[in-house]
Amino acid sequence: MTTSRLGDYLRSRRARVTPPDVGLPEDGRRRVPGLRREEVALLARISVDYYLRLEQGRERRPSAQVLDALSDALLLDDDGRLHLYRVAGMMPPPRHEGGIERADPHLLTLTELWDRTPGLLLGRAYDVLAANALGRAVFPHLRPGANLLLTMFLDPSVRSFHADWEAAAANAVAGFRFLAGARPNDPRIHKVLRTATENSREFADLWNRQDARGKSNAAKVLLHPDVGELTLRMQTFDVRSAPGQQLVVYHAQEGTRTADALRLLGSLAVTRPGPRDDSPHP
Structure with missing residues (x-):
């Protein structure tokens, strides 16, 4: 048979x-x-x-x-x-598009244990769903409720936060296109795309280049307002329990000035904690 x-x-x-x-x-x-x-x-x-x-x-x-x-x-x-x-030799489309996104509370508990590792949890449209204490300290403009893509283009302070804003912006747009390709009918992705296109010519120009690539292991140089220059490596992990979500984790080489700066930011975060945010996002 x-x-x-x-x-x-x-x-x-x-x-x-x-x-x-x-x-x-x-x-x-x-x-x-x-x-x-x-x-x-x-x-x-x-x-x-x-x-x-x-x-x-x-x-x-x-x-x-x-x-x-x-x-x-x-x-x-x-x-x-x-x-x-x-x-069957195929890849499935997302089972559910749109709807409310929530951060897994167990994942949040885990990331809060990382006192030397900034972490951000991003939703399917680059909404910041959560951040651990050090993540909030390193990225003060990416508090839960913000959107990474819109902040990159619509918040003027972000331009001086990145040592190479043009490269960071191009990578953000390519990553967003990569996500949008997996969820072409997602209403939240369309809303973010429309907002960015209508309010930023720079975004529109980058979007028209059609670059698409996911977040990967990369180095970033940031100019932090409290501790100065930070050189961080980035790793991105898909959240298996919530398809479309990504956990973005940053780390510094031990013994460097950046590692010392992260420890300082961690101690400051303890004295002025902010909400990690467990609320749903559209």
Whole structure:
């Protein structure tokens, strides 16, 4: 019998779902565990013949709509849905676009333990969802509730904060385009894009260059108003529990003036703490 990774996965998931799990009657005359093929087809609203071809490996290019319907029919969680797309040779579009974003409180608790590591949590449209104490001290203009992209272009003080504002601005725009490509229908991304375009010609010019790249390991030179020049390396991590969110972490080489400055900023942050912010963002 012809087979495929997709067919093998569909059969294995079908065997793990019982009729009562999906609101179907249990007739008690089943020779194999789980759902029948015709029941999966019914739930996914596709023909039985088409579903049979998928399981047998004779059909290997289902549409995203079919994969999402099968994911729902087989009660797959987000990881299961992602794997279903992968074995079908595709990448899934975001399951939910728009809506309220929240910072994971456990992630916030973890980042607050980093007394030498500034951290920022960014949302799907570069909204600052949260920052640890040192992150707030290093980036006073990026308090929770701000938007990194809009602040870069619409806050005049940011130009003197970056030693090379032009490079920082170009990287911010390329990163925003990279995010927008993954979520083309997200209303928050469209709102930020519209605001930036209408209020900054420099942003519009950079946007028209069509550069797209994600945040990566890079060095930044900042001119902090309290402690002077800071040379920081940046690492960016996708937040697995909240697709679209990014945790941006900065660190300094030990023994340098920047490392000493971070310790000073950390001590200042203890004496004048600010809210880390757990509130939702659009």
